[in-house]
Amino acid sequence: MTKSRLTPRAKGTHAPPRRFAWAQVSVAACFLVLIGRLYQLQVMSGEYYMRKSADNFVKELELPATRGQIRDSKGRVLVDNRPAYNVYITPRFFNTDGLTKLKKYLELSDDQATALEVKIASKRGLDRFRQMLAFEDITRDQMALLESEKNDLPGVAVQAVAHRNYPHGQLAAHVLGYMNQITPEELADRRQRADTLNYHLGDYVGRAGLERQWESFLRGKDGIERIVVDAKGQRKDSAELETLLGGPQRSEPQPGNDLVTSIDLDLQEATEAALAKHKAGAAAVVEVDTGRVLALASWPEPDPNVLTGRLTRAEAAALNDDPLRPMMDKALRENYFPGSTFKIVPTIAALEDHLVDPDAIITCYGGLRFGKRMFHCAETHGKLDLHFALAESCDVYYYELGQTLGLDRMARVARDLGYGEPTGIGLNAESPGLVPSMDFYKRMPGGFQKGFLLNTAIGQGDVKATVLQVAMAYAAIANGGKLWVPQIVERVQSPDGTTLQEFPPRLRRQIAASADTLQKVRSALHDTVNHPKGSAWAARVPGLDVSGKTGTAQVGKNHKEGAEGDENNSHSWFASFAPSQKPEIAVVVLVEHGGFGAKASAPTAMEIYEAYFHKPHYELPKKKRPAHQDEEQTAATDEATTQTAAAAAPSGEWH
C-alpha cells in the first residue's frame, strides 16, 4: 500500500468541481429527451399506435361465399361448384427436401418448380410465416398422397375449397364463359371505385359470357371472421384475447344467386353435335314469339374447366394460335358477310316502297356486266320474278333490284330489322355489324361507287352481320314483324329457389313492313326449301316444315366450292324458321368456309330442327301462344300465292 500515490481531497475545503455538475446536467438532459420521445409516442400518438398493434393481432379470415349456379330453362345445372384441393405453403417451415418431394408428387415441370422456389424466396419477414397459395386444384390422388406424406412435408398444407365446375365440359362455352383470378391491378382499380363486391387477392372473377356479365348476381358476399393471431400467424383461442377484438367476430357469407337461362340443355347439345361435324361455325336458336335464346353455339370452343384454374402457358398459346379460333365467339362477336340471307332486306324494301312489280320477270344469264366488271351469279337461272329470285337466290335479279332501290333505302330496312347495331343480348361485347349507307361511303376514302349497290343487295361488299342478328331478323319475319331483344336469362333466383327477379320478353320494335310484305317474303322462304327449284331443296327433310334462306358469303377467290375449310371457300349460311305456318323457332347456322349454303349449313340446321321437333325426350314447350288470327289467314294466302307463282311460271321450267 503506497499511500504517497493516494491524493486525498480534503473534505469541505472547497466546493465539488464543476465537471460533475455538468455531467449531471447532461444526464438529465438526455433523459428528458427520452421522456419527451415517450410522451410523443404514448400520449400524443397513442391512439394511432394502439390501432397499429391491433392490426397486428387481429386477422380477418375470409369465409368465401358459394357462387350461384347457372341452370337451363328446365332447371338442369349448366354450371355449379365442386370441392377442390389447394396446396398452401408456409415458407418459414418449408425446405428444399419438401420441394423435391412436391415436384415428384405433383408431377411438376422444372419451370414450375423453379417458379415456386422463386415465389417462396421472395417472401420476407412476417410473410414467411403466412400461408401462400402454391397450387390450385390438385387431383384427389395427389391430395391423398400429400396427406399420407404430411410428416415429411413441413410447411405444406392441403385445404378443400369450392372450385367452379362446368359439368358438361365445353358445352355452351361461349355463353357460360369462364373465370380466373383477379389481378392485383384490377383489385386496386375496384378498390378505388369502392366496389361493393369486395374482392380479395386470389378471388376468381368471371371473364366471359354469363359468368362475366352476371358477376354481381352470381358472386354473393364473402363472410368475415375476426380472430386473434400471434406473430407466427397462429390462431390463439383464448377468452382473454377475444375480449381484445371487440365488435362482432363473425359475419356469415351470403351465397350468390342462381341464374335460370332460356338455354335448353338437350337442344344446345344437339346444336353443338350438328355443328361439330364442321371445322368452324356458329348457330343460334331463338324462340320467335319471345326472342328467348334456346341454343347459342360457336364452334370450336374451349373447355371452361380448363380455362378456369391451372391454364398452362402452352395450353393458352395453343388456344390463341389455333387457326379455327376457339376463343372467338363466332355467334356474337364475329362479323360475317350475310351473303344471300341479306336478300330479305332489298325484297322488303322493294315491296314496301312499291318500286318494282313483284311479278315482273328478269332473265338471268349467269351474270351481269356492269361497267367494266362482270358480276357473277351462282348459276344461270333463266327467267324469274321476285318470289323465285329470292327462293332460287338469283344474284342477277338482286343486282338489278339494288340499282333500282338505292343504298339508303336498303340501309333503312336493314337497320329496321336490327342489322348494324347490337342486338342487346349483353354478352361477350357483341359486334354491331355494319350496314353501309351513302353517308358511310362519303366518309370512305374512295367515295361511293355504283357497284356498291350491287354488292350490298346480295349481302356482300361492306355489309356485315352477326349470326344472332340474322336470327333475330328472321324471327321478326316469322312472327309478323316483332323484333325482340334476345334474352338468355329468364330469371334470377335465390339458392333456395325463390324467384328474385324475372325478365319478361322485351320487344325492340315492330318493324315497318306490312303483313302482306312479310307474307310474301315468308312464302318465298318456304319455297326456298320446299320447292324443287328452291336453293335449299336438296336439304329438305320430310316431316319438317322449314322455311329459310341459304347464303354463300364469298370471302376468298373460289367462285365454285373447294373442300370444306379451304380458306378461299365461301362461308355457308342458312337462316330459317319452322314450322312454316306457325313458326316456333328461328335457326341460323353459319359454317366458316363451308361452301354453298344448301350444302353445309342447311343440313346442320335440319338436324337442329329434328332435335327440336322429333327427339323423343324433347318436350315441346307447352306455352300458351298468342292467337295469330292474321297469321292463319296469311298462311292460307301463302299457299295460294305459291300456287299462283308456280302457275305463272313457264311450265317445264320448274318441274
Add this chain to the structure above:
Amino acid sequence: MALTAFRKLRTKFDWPLFGAILAIVAIGLVNLYSATRVAPKGLYQNQLVWFSVGGVLFMVTAASDYRLFERLAYAIYGVGIVLLIAVLIGGKTVKGSSRWLGFGPFGIQPSELAKIAVIMGLAKLFAGDPMDLALRPWRYLLSALALMGVPMLLIMKQPDLGTALILYLIATTIIMVVSLQLHVKLITLGGELLVGTVFFLFKLHGYQKKRLLTFIDPSLDPSGAGWHARQAIFAVGSGRWTGKGWLHGTQNQLQFLPEHWTDFPFAVFAEEWGFVGCAILIGCYLFLILWALNLAAEARDRFAETLCVGCAALLFWHVFFNIGMVAGILPVVGVTLPLISYGGSSLLTVMVCLGLIMNVSIRRYSY
C-alpha cells in the same frame, strides 16, 4: 477485518442508493415475468438464480475496501483481457458471434466483465499524481486510449458492436469528466469522431452498416431490421397513458417483439404500464445516476471518484441506448437495460458496478 468491513457496511449504509436499486430490481422482476411468459421455459428461474448470485456479488463488492481494488486494478484489467482472448479462441458461437465462455450450465460473456476491467484500469490510471496529469496530459490520454482500445478491438473481433460501443462511450465519458484541460478533452473528442467515421466507412460488416442505415431511413428494409424496430415502437406507443396492464401487452404476449426479454424488455414494460410506468422507471434510473455522480464529487480520492464516474457512465449509456433504441431514436444495437433485461453476465456486471458505487459511498467520509 472482514467483520469491520461489514459493520461499516451496516452503519454507513447508503439507503437512498439501495432503495433506488431495489425499486428497479422489483420492476425488473415483475416485468420479466410477463416478458418470459412466451419465452422458452426456465428463463425466469434462471434469472432468479442470477439475481441471487448478483446479490451476493453486490454485498461482497460493497463490503471490500476499494483500495484493494485499486491495488489489484491492473491485474483485474489483465484478467479481463485474457478472458476476451480466450473467448475468441474457445468461445461458443451463437448466431455468428463467439461471445460466450461456458462454465457448466451457465455461460458468461467476458465482454460484459471487460467493462468493469476498463473502468478499473482507467480509474487506476487517472488516480496518479495530479501534477503529473496536468503537466503531461497527452501521455495519460494515450494510455487511457490504449486501455480502452485493446479490449474494444478484441470485442469487435467477436463481433459484438453494441458492447464495443458501450465500452467506448464509458471510456470517453471518464476522459471527459476527469480533471483534464478543456482543450485536451475537445481534441480527443474530435479525433475520436474522425476515427469513428473512417471505421464506419471501411471496417463495418455489411449487416451492421445496413442496420445503422435502416435506422436513418427505415424504408430501406421494411421487413428486416426495420421491422423489429417498428414493432417495438408499436408496443411502446400503444401503451398510451397507463398501459394495457400487466400480462396484457398484445405485442409481447403474441410475440410481435423480437428478443423481448434481452434487448426489448422496455418495450414490454412500456406497453403494459404506459407513460406513467415509463416515467417512474426512468425517474429511478435518473436518481441512481445523479446520485452516483454526487458520490463521485464527494469521493475521498481520485480512484474512487473515477470509479464512480465509470460505473455511472455504464448505467447511463446502457439505459440511454436501450430506451433510445426501443423508442426509435437510436439504432438497434444489442444493449441491455440494467436490472430489467434477462441475462446473467449483464446482471452481474451491473451488480458489481452498483456494489462499487455503494462501496465508495460508505467510505466517503471516514477512512
